[in-house]
Amino acid sequence: GQSLEQPSEVTAVEGAIVQINCTYQTSGFYGLSWYQQHDGGAPTFLSYNALDGLEETGRFSSFLSRSDSYGYLLLQELQMKDSASYFCAVKHQGGKLIFGQGTELSVKP
Amino acid sequence: DVKVTQSSRYLVKRTGEKVFLECVQDMDHENMFWYRQDPGLGLRLIYFSYDVKMKEKGDIPEGYSVSREKKERFSLILESASTNQTSMYLCASSPPAQGGSEQYFGPGTRLTVT
Numbered sequence: 475g476q477s478l479e480q481p482s483e484v485t486a487v488e489g490a491i492v493q494i495n496c497t498y499q500t501s502g503f504y505g506l507s508w509y510q511q512h513d514g515g516a517p518t519f520l521s522y523n524a525l526d527g528l529e530e531t532g533r534f535s536s537f538l539s540r541s542d543s544y545g546y547l548l549l550q551e552l553q554m555k556d557s558a559s560y561f562c563a564v565k566h567q568g569g570k571l572i573f574g575q576g577t578e579l580s581v582k583p
Numbered sequence: 584d585v586k587v588t589q590s591s592r593y594l595v596k597r598t599g600e601k602v603f604l605e606c607v608q609d610m611d612h613e614n615m616f617w618y619r620q621d622p623g624l625g626l627r628l629i630y631f632s633y634d635v636k637m638k639e640k641g642d643i644p645e646g647y648s649v650s651r652e653k654k655e656r657f658s659l660i661l662e663s664a665s666t667n668q669t670s671m672y673l674c675a676s677s678p679p680a681q682g683g684s685e686q687y688f689g690p691g692t693r694l695t696v697t
Contacts, residue, residue, distance in 0.1 A: 482623075507684050516587075516673065516688040517626070524684075561625060569614065569633070569683035570641060573626040 476500040478574035480562055485580045486552055494547045494560050494577045502567030506538050506545045509561045511576070517561065520547070524565075549579075557581045586610070587689035589674055595695045602661040604692050606674030614677045615657035616686060617641075617649060619670040626673065632657055633679075664696045 478498045486492040496506065505524035509517040521529055523538035523545060535548040549556055559578050563571040590605035608615065614633055618626040618641075628641030630649040638649050646668060650658040657676075661668055671693050675686040 505684055516690050517675075517686075518688070519685045522684040563626075565684045570616070570628055570631055570639075571626075571683060571686065572628070572642070573618075575623060575625040 480574045496562035504565040507563045589689040604659040608676040612676035616675040
């Protein structure tokens with residue numbers, strides 16, 4: 475079967491660093507994507523890791539370890555506007571994405 | 584900017600009705616996808632398409648069909664709507680270079696079946 479696991483909720487304070495983990499179990503793994511979704515909004519693409527290592531884009535970084543079937547999204551210098559749901563998604567053979575259940579991040583002042 | 588539009592933000596239909604959800608993208612993307620999103624379940628893939636007149640079943644295709652007559656338009660059809668199809672429906676597109684890893688989503692259609 476195929477499954478992804480990520481925490482359902484994370485809370486952090488403004489200015490802090492938070493890490494959202496994602497573990498997956500799937501055949502035909504091609505890479506790991508991350509999406510952000512604000513309440514009532516559409517998911518927006520954040521990052522994609524096909525190879526092991528860290529990818530940095532501004533305040534956000536994403537990490538992948540294929541041998542551990544594990545990845546994470548790192549958010550630095552948290553801002554109130556970062557409060558949203560974050561989804562990891564495995565890119566499967568055939569090009570489709572399989573999404574995790576999402577992590578709701580609450581940033582407190 | 585890529586723009587993906589969906590025909591309605593909110594829709595209320597009765598059980599047994601045939602329902603059409605339309606999605607249009609303006610970036611000439613080959614790949615298009617239909618998902619439903621339910622609380623605690625994330626996004627689940629219903630159908631996707633790599634080209635005009637092509638379609639592939641996703642993880643939960645039962646009760647749905649799709650149509651892609653033009654490259655920019657991908658329609659989701661509920662042949663006979665049921666209450667368990669009450670959900671948020673999201674359409675997405677991606678260029679072939681991204682292979683589906685970077686998808687652009689529409690605003691969603693919240694469908695209620697009564």
